[in-house]
Amino acid sequence: MGLKEKTTNLIVKQAVKSLHDDFDKTSLKLIELAEKKYKGDPLYEKILGGLKRALTTEGYVWRDYIKSLITETDPEVLEKLIRPILNAGFNSYETRKAAIEKYQCNVPWAILIDPTAACNLKCTGCWAAEYGHQSQLSNDDLNKIISEGKALGTYVYLFTGGEPLMRKKDLIRICDENPDCLFLTFTNGTLCDDAFADEVRRVGNMLLIFSIEGNEETTDARRGKGTYQAVTAAIKRLKARNVIFGASLCYTKLNAEVIASDEYADFLVDLGCRFAWYFSYMPIGNSAGPEILATPEQRKLMYDQIRKWRHRERKPLFTIDFFNDGEYVGGCIAGGKQYFHINSNGDCEPCVFCHYSTVNIKDPDTHLIDVLRSPMFMAYRARQPFSDNMLRPCPIRDNPGAIVKMVHETGAKSTDLISPESVEHLVGKTIDLAKSWKPVADAMMEEHGFVKGKARSMDMYSETEAAHIHDFDEFNAPVEQ
Numbered sequence: 001m002g003l004k005e006k007t008t009n010l011i012v013k014q015a016v017k018s019l020h021d022d023f024d025k026t027s028l029k030l031i032e033l034a035e036k037k038y039k040g041d042p043l044y045e046k047i048l049g050g051l052k053r054a055l056t057t058e059g060y061v062w063r064d065y066i067k068s069l070i071t072e073t074d075p076e077v078l079e080k081l082i083r084p085i086l087n088a089g090f091n092s093y094e095t096r097k098a099a100i101e102k103y104q105c106n107v108p109w110a111i112l113i114d115p116t117a118a119c120n121l122k123c124t125g126c127w128a129a130e131y132g133h134q135s136q137l138s139n140d141d142l143n144k145i146i147s148e149g150k151a152l153g154t155y156v157y158l159f160t161g162g163e164p165l166m167r168k169k170d171l172i173r174i175c176d177e178n179p180d181c182l183f184l185t186f187t188n189g190t191l192c193d194d195a196f197a198d199e200v201r202r203v204g205n206m207l208l209i210f211s212i213e214g215n216e217e218t219t220d221a222r223r224g225k226g227t228y229q230a231v232t233a234a235i236k237r238l239k240a241r242n243v244i245f246g247a248s249l250c251y252t253k254l255n256a257e258v259i260a261s262d263e264y265a266d267f268l269v270d271l272g273c274r275f276a277w278y279f280s281y282m283p284i285g286n287s288a289g290p291e292i293l294a295t296p297e298q299r300k301l302m303y304d305q306i307r308k309w310r311h312r313e314r315k316p317l318f319t320i321d322f323f324n325d326g327e328y329v330g331g332c333i334a335g336g337k338q339y340f341h342i343n344s345n346g347d348c349e350p351c352v353f354c355h356y357s358t359v360n361i362k363d364p365d366t367h368l369i370d371v372l373r374s375p376m377f378m379a380y381r382a383r384q385p386f387s388d389n390m391l392r393p394c395p396i397r398d399n400p401g402a403i404v405k406m407v408h409e410t411g412a413k414s415t416d417l418i419s420p421e422s423v424e425h426l427v428g429k430t431i432d433l434a435k436s437w438k439p440v441a442d443a444m445m446e447e448h449g450f451v452k453g454k455a456r457s458m459d460m461y462s463e464t465e466a467a468h469i470h471d472f473d474e475f476n477a478p479v480e481q
Contacts, residue, residue, distance in 0.1 A: 009079075016078050023067050027055050043093070061314035068316070069274055074242040080204025081244070084182040087155040095153030097460055105372045106336035106381050106461070110156035111149055112352055114344040115142065115170065117417065119163040120190060135344040135417055139170060141362060145342060146178055148368040158184045160352070162344060165191040168199075175203040184209055186248050188223065189231030197237040209277060210235055211248045214258035221254070232271070239272035246275035246318075253291075256298035260305045265315045275318040278302060282353045282397065283429045286419045290429040296440045299324065303391075303444070326385070326393035327448075330465060333393075335380025336372045337461065347415040350380050353396060354403065356412035356423065375410035382469055384461070391441040398434050398441075399474040400427035435475055 018026040031052050038044035054062045070078065092109060099107045116136040137145075146157060164171060164185050175183050182205055189210045192200075200206050213219040216228040238245045247268055249259045258264055259278070268276055280299060283290045294302075303324045309315040326332070333339055334351035341352040346362035348371040349355060359366055359374040371377065383406070386392075386399045395402035406412070407423040414420035 012079050012082050016075050016082070019070050019078075020075060023071055024055075027066075027070075028052070031055070038090075044090070047089075061316055065316040065318070069244070072242060073244055074201060077201060077204045077243055080179065081182070083180055084155055084205050087180055088182055092153045092155050093460075097153075099152045099369075100460065103369055103373060105369075106377060107152050107372060108149075108154055108336045108339045110158055110339040111145065111154055112158045112160060112339055112341040113137065113142070113145060114161045114342065115159055115164050115167045116162045117344040118166045119161060120166070120188075136167070137342070137344055137346060137362075139173075141346060142170070142174060143177075145361060145368065146174065146181065150178075150181065152368060155181045156184070157181060158186065158339075160186040163188055163191065165196070168196055171206070172199050172203060175206045179205060181205065182207070186211060187234075188227065189234035190227065192234035192237060194237060197234070197241055197243070200238065201241045201243050208234075208238060208243075208245045209248045210245065210273075211250070213250060214255040214264065218255040218258055222252075235271050235273075244274050245272070246277060247271075247273045248277045248279070250279045250281050251294050251298065251302060252281040253294055253298065256294050256301060260298075260301050262305075262309075262313070265305075265309055265317060269315060269317050273317065275320070278306065278319065278321045278324075280323045280397075284353060284355055284421070284426070285416060286421045286425065288429075290433070293429075293433055296433070296437045299437065300440055300444065323394060323397070324391065326390035330461070331385030331387065331390050331393035332380070332395060335377045335384065337381070337384055340371070340377070343415055343417075345415065345417055348374070348377075349415060350376055351396075353394075355415045355421065356403075356407050357415050358410055358412050376406060376412045379406040379410050381464060383472075384465060384468055386470075387474070389441055389445045391444055392438065396426065397430045398437060399472070400431045400434050401472040401474045401476045403427060405472040431475060438474075 015026070015030065031048055035045070035048050035052075038048065054060060055066065057063055073081075088109070096107045096109070114137070118136070149155075149157070159171060165187050168191070171183070171185065184207045186209045189208075189212075192208065200208060210231050211223075212228070212231055213222050219228040219231070220226065235245065251259055265276075280294050280302075281292055283293065302321060306319050306321050306324070309317065309319060329338060332351075334354065336350070339351075341349045341354075342361055343349060343355075346360040347357040348359050348361055349357050356376065358376045359371050361368070361371060380395075383395070383402060386395045386402050392398040395406070404423050404427060414422065
C-alpha cells in the first residue's frame, strides 16, 4: 500500500469516526467540502443541494434514514464502502461521459453478471432453473469484465444467476481484489451461513440482496418449502453484524397485493432491509407461461404504493421499481445505457430480460467496448427511449414490436442454454399485456404531467435520445403460431 492510499484510508477512517460521534455537524461539513470541489457543475450542485436539504430538515424521513444508515452500520464496513460509493456516485460520471463521446455508444453505470447457472433451488418461472448447472464464467472471464469495466468508468457489478453463492470463494476474492468497486449480489439466502456472513462483513464492499416473494406462503409457493425460513435466518445474520443489505421482490398475479401493502413495507424495515428492488415477473423461456403475469391494475398499484412510500407516507426504505421508474432514468436503461447483462455462458444481452445476443465475452478477441458497439446494443441505443411515455419503457413487455424489429435486423440469437426461444414466441406472451397497459399508462402520464419530458439521463445521452428513431409499430409484433 502506497503513501497516498494510506493517507486516504486514514482520512476515511477519521471521517467515519466523526460521523458516528457527531453525524449532524460532520455530514454538513463534508457536503460543504464537496460543494466547493464541484462548484459550477450543474449535476453535482443539484445532487449535493438535495442532500443538504434532506439532512437539514428536522423530522424528514430521509434525514433519519441516512443518519441511521451511517451510524448503525459497522464502522469498518462503512470505511470500505466509501471509496466504491464515491466512484459509483461521482467519479464514474466523467469517465463514462468521455467514453461515450469517444466510442459513440452506450457506456453503463453497472453490469449484471451471472457467475454460474447453477442453483440449489428450482423456482417457478425462473429461466435459470431450466439451464442446468454446467455453465459458468471463469475467474479470468470475471477479471476481464471488471478490469475493462473500470477503465470505462463502471464501478458497480451485480451478481445473479443461478445462485451466485454457489461460488462464494470466487465472489469474496473479487471483492478483495477490487476494493474500488461495489458488488451487489442477488441471492436466495439459503447458502448464507455464519461463516459467509462474517466474510461479507470483512470485505465490506459486497451488499447482499435477498430474494423474497412476500410472506412464508407466497415465498415457499414459488421457491420451495422452507425457503422463507432460510432467507429470513440469513437476513438476521447480517442484521446482527450491522451490515447493509436489501431485498429483491418479484411481483406476480399471485403476490402483488401482499408485497405492495404498507404492512409488508414495514415488515422489510423491521427486518433491517435498507433498500428494496421490485421487479415484475417476465415469462422468459419456452416453458415459462404468462399465467402469473401481474395485471395492469397490479402494476399501477405498485407504482402508486412506492410513490406513496417515497413522497407522502414515507418509509425509511430506499425503493427501486425496475419497470415503473422510467421517468427518473429516461425509460429503458438496458443495452448499456445504464446497465447490461452477461450470462454464465458469456453471452452479452442488452437486459437480463432480453435473452438475445450477437456477441460473447468469452471470445478472446472480444472486449467490453466491442460488446457495447455490437449490433444489438447499437440497435437499443438508436431507439431509446422506446416510448415518449416513460411509464412504458420496455421494448418487450410495453412495446413488443421493438424487440422483434431489433432481433431480426441484427440477427441476434436466443441465448437460452437448453431450449432457444424465438422472439415471436416471447412476445406472444407479452403483447396482450402491453396493449392493456397502454391506456392505463397513458392516463397516468396525463395525471402526472412530470412523467413526459422528465430529464432523461442527466444529459449524458441527450443528443442521441433527442434523435431516437421509432421505426417500429409498438404492437405490430408477429406472434408465432
